[in-house]
Amino acid sequence: MSEQIPGNDLLVVDRIETFIGQFHILENVSVCVPKGSITVMLGRNGAGKTTTLKSIIGLTPPREGKIIFDGMEIQGKQAFNIANLGIGYVPENRAIFRALSVQENLKLAERKKGDFERKSDFIFELFPDLKRLYKLPGNHLSGGQQQMLAVARALVPENKLLLIDEPSEGLAPILIQQMMEAIRKLSETTTILLVEQNFIMASQLAERYTIIDDGKTVQEGLMKDLIEDTDLIHHYLGASIKTRKELEMEHESEN
Ligand SMILES: Nc1ncnc2c1ncn2[C@@H]1O[C@H](COP(=O)(O)OP(=O)(O)OP(=O)(O)O)[C@@H](O)[C@H]1O
Ligand SMILES: [Mg+2]
Structure with a gap:
């Protein structure tokens, strides 16, 4: 085929x-x-x-x-x-922790200690908005920013x-x-x-x-x-x- x-x-x-x-x-x-x-x-x-x-x-x-x-x-x-x-998975409908900050969302996506620190430059280069909103809880982000955070979470571990x-x-x-x-x-x-x-x-x-x-x-x-x-x-x-x-x-x- x-x-x-x-x-x-x-x-x-x-x-x-x-x-x-x-x-x-x-x-x-x-x-x-x-x-x-x-x-x-x-x-x-x-x-x-x-x-x-x-x-x-x-x-x-x-x-x-x-x-x-x-x-x-x-x-x-x-x-x-x-x-x-x-294998990283980004589910439909912006699956993030809305009560947690951008930073906490990313930190929780680690598979190994230090994953986030290793990947943060790469993630923020890809999604500069997330760097600016680092301390804000997920529910303060726009729909688009939440979607970016959902993708960014899958980038924290090496996939x-x-x-x-x-x-x-x-x-x-x-x-x-x-x-x-x-x-x-x-x-x-x-x-x-x-x-x-x-x-x-x-x-x-x-x-x-x-x-x-x-x-x-x-x-x-x-x-x-x-x-x-x-x-x-x-x-x-x-x-x-x-x-x-x-x-x-x-x-x-x-x-
Ligand atoms: N938990 C469930 N119980 C029963 N049927 C389900 C369940 N989850 C999905 N389905 C059914 O399985 C089929 C496929 O669903 P799926 O969510 O994989 O489709 P999709 O192609 O992703 O659709 P969409 O474009 O709407 O996201 C649908 O008919 C849906 O109703
Ligand atoms: Mg679907």
């Missing part, structure tokens, strides 16, 4: 099936994430994107299939053991792979731009599996894509090919999504 360089995948999700209670949520999901790149997972609301990330990190362990990270099978391991292998769930959700366009720049810079040092509904953002960041529909992987490949495939985009991602080509055409007709 895909054009991969053998042996270059940091993460391989191989035909996993995940149940939540009696519900068969993921029926057949496969995702490959090559080292050193951004792969985006696309799909309609309720398709199973978040459940896939939770299956990888061990919060909703798959009942069938394999998950191979850095050459090692990780399905069935406890979530904290999976995280300790070097080889980051799973980031809808970082642009509910953000104003200017903050989406900032978040995009931060993710782009991050990808220079860390491999990223991103869930993103904002197709413009997804298409500008990711090298590869996977589409999940109704608990199944239905398509994967290179983002440059998907951008050209208006029918595929509309079929699986909904008619409301505009491709870059369509936006460019609209822009041209306005000028």
Whole structure:
């Protein structure tokens, strides 16, 4: 289905099936994430994107299939053991401690003593706002700043792979731009599996894509090919999504 360089995948999700209670949520999901790149997972609301990330990190362990990270099978391991292998997870909806300061939020994200001190320069270069708001409690931050803090928490420990769930959700366009720049810079040092509904953002960041529909992987490949495939985009991602080509055409007709 895909054009991969053998042996270059940091993460391989191989035909996993995940149940939540009696519900068969993921029926057949496969995702490959090559080292050193951004792969985006696309799909309609309720398709199973978040459940896939939770299956990888061990919060909703798959009942069938394999998950191979850095050459090692990780399905069935406890979530904290999976995280300790070097996988950071940024859940949807700005998961931070709202009563705690920015500093405390970052300090609590340490996996090893001194993680925060080692990474603080890098984090504040990426998100200068967080340096300015260092002493403020999370609930004094704007939605965008909370989202940045949620991403920053995943950067405190040394991670080889980051799973980031809808970082642009509910953000104003200017903050989406900032978040995009931060993710782009991050990808220079860390491999990223991103869930993103904002197709413009997804298409500008990711090298590869996977589409999940109704608990199944239905398509994967290179983002440059998907951008050209208006029918595929509309079929699986909904008619409301505009491709870059369509936006460019609209822009041209306005000028
Ligand atoms: N705790 C749960 N109990 C029962 N069903 C659940 C539970 N969590 C998720 N589901 C169902 O599993 C399916 C997949 O949900 P999931 O959150 O993975 O979708 P998603 O692709 O991340 O959607 P969204 O774009 O809305 O975030 C949905 O039909 C959802 O209703
Ligand atoms: Mg989700």
